[in-house]
Amino acid sequence: MIDSSAFHGKKAAYFTLGCKLNFSETSTFGKMLHDMGVCTAGKGEEADLCIINTCSVTEVADHKCRQAIHRLVRNNPNAFVVVTGCYAQLESEAVSKIEGVDLVLGSNEKANLIQFLSDAWSGTMSVNGKNNDSCIVHRVKTKDIKTFAPSCSRGNRTRYFLKVQDGCDYFCTYCTIPYARGFSRNPTIESLVNQVRKAADEGAREIVLTGVNIGDFGKTTGESFMDLVKALDDIEAIRRYRISSLEPDLLSDELIAYCSHSRAFMPHFHIPLQSGSDTVLRLMHRHYDSRLFAEKIFKIRQFMPDAFIGVDVMVGCRGETPECFEETFAFLDGLDVTQLHVFPYSERPGTSALKIPYIVDDKTKKQRSKRLLELSEKKTKAFYERFIGAETEVLFEKAPRGKSMHGFTSNYIRVELSADEAREEYDNKLMKVRLGCFNHDRTALKADIICHG
Ligand code: SF4
DSSP states (O other): OOOGGGTTTOEEEEEEOSSHHHHHHHHHHHHHHHHTTOEEOOTTOOOSEEEEEEOOSSHHHHHHHHHHHHHHHHHOTTSEEEEEEHHHHHTHHHHHTSTTOOEEEOTTTGGGHHHHHHHHHHTOOOOOSOEETTEEEEOOOGGGOOOOOOOEEEOSSSOEEEEOOBOOSOOOTTOOHHHHHOSOBOOOHHHHHHHHHHHHHHTOOEEEEEOSSGGGTTTTTTOOHHHHHHHHHTOTTOOEEEEOOOOGGGOOHHHHHHHHHOSSBOSEEEEEEEOSOHHHHHHTTOSOOHHHHHHHHHHHHHHOTTOEEEEEEEESOTTOOHHHHHHHHHHHHTSOOSEEEEEEOOOOTTOGGGGOOOOOOHHHHHHHHHHHHHHHHHHHHHHHHTTTTOEEEEEEEOOOTTSOEEEEETTOOEEEEOTTTOOGGGTTOEEEEEEEEEOTTSSSEEEEEEEEO
């Protein structure tokens, strides 16, 4: 039983680290708390409740989490402080020892945040974890993580993020996500369709499908990702869908063909490669080789020559010799992709990658990142240049009055509308534009409005 009077009138501060999934979940926490009468603390205002949704993808992420917790505790000395997310799951004991933290919720428990808060505030909370003086921990072992915290929320801009899947069964040797988020699981297509209809009623026009390993969708319900895509495509009020990231071995030819003629799935792909060297891919226990990856890119280009293709690459992982890195560089140089998201490898406790003896030093990691980022810049610039002068549709995002507006084309080219041309009513509207040359900091193409789309 939840007593809403304990929530009413309280002010909450939120802090999120990590991926889109975390941001989407935090935004859902905010929505749930808002429904209970909790408002968001304004800038400089002291909060009664702090929610910190953490990430543990790298050592730096862990460090940032600890810093954020300390800062929020310091700035909100009377607040009830809740820490959840991947770092809270993996390092719950360490988090519970941080001065000022009241409640640590693991990945299985965060779905029941409101219940936990209600119990804590009414003094009926049972303690099933370590109780470090005043801090209570609720966290189950990874294998027991079963809940799915649904989330469909507006990001800080125009787009909505729909969580379609959580967890991962792949256990790549460098990754802690399966330990932090548990095994792959998903809700039913029916429930996701209902969430999207509700978002459409709130005004959503573009939705990004998020998850940890989205292509694995259907394991829990016996459905398939393809079924989900088709069901969502039928919801006419949503004009655009993007898929945040798909493992190459799960990106089916059927899906590529479908996206090329679908009503609302955009010609925009984000595919993690991690390495172009088959030796390294084997060490990582990835589920494909460079040949399969190249075939997928070729297939996308065959159906959608103008698609934006973003690729994740990890540099400096254990076992990446200079020869392996050169193979990766040459592979990516010859691949018709649009942008590289480059991540330096970070050692994670408990991962099997630590058994690989060959270590890459930090200086080499930086040099390799730099070379790949330069390659990425060259590719993105060439892609953007192809569309200068083209007529296309852009979904514009809210901008402060008197500032230029930004938005994206269907194939994810960032577009800038000058402050003179920007209008409040263009927010969340599809507009027909003509693309011009690069803006002053070369992060977008300038545009002139032709008409409403
Ligand atoms: S596919 Fe690999 S890298 Fe991605 S979340 Fe799963 S284990 Fe981690």
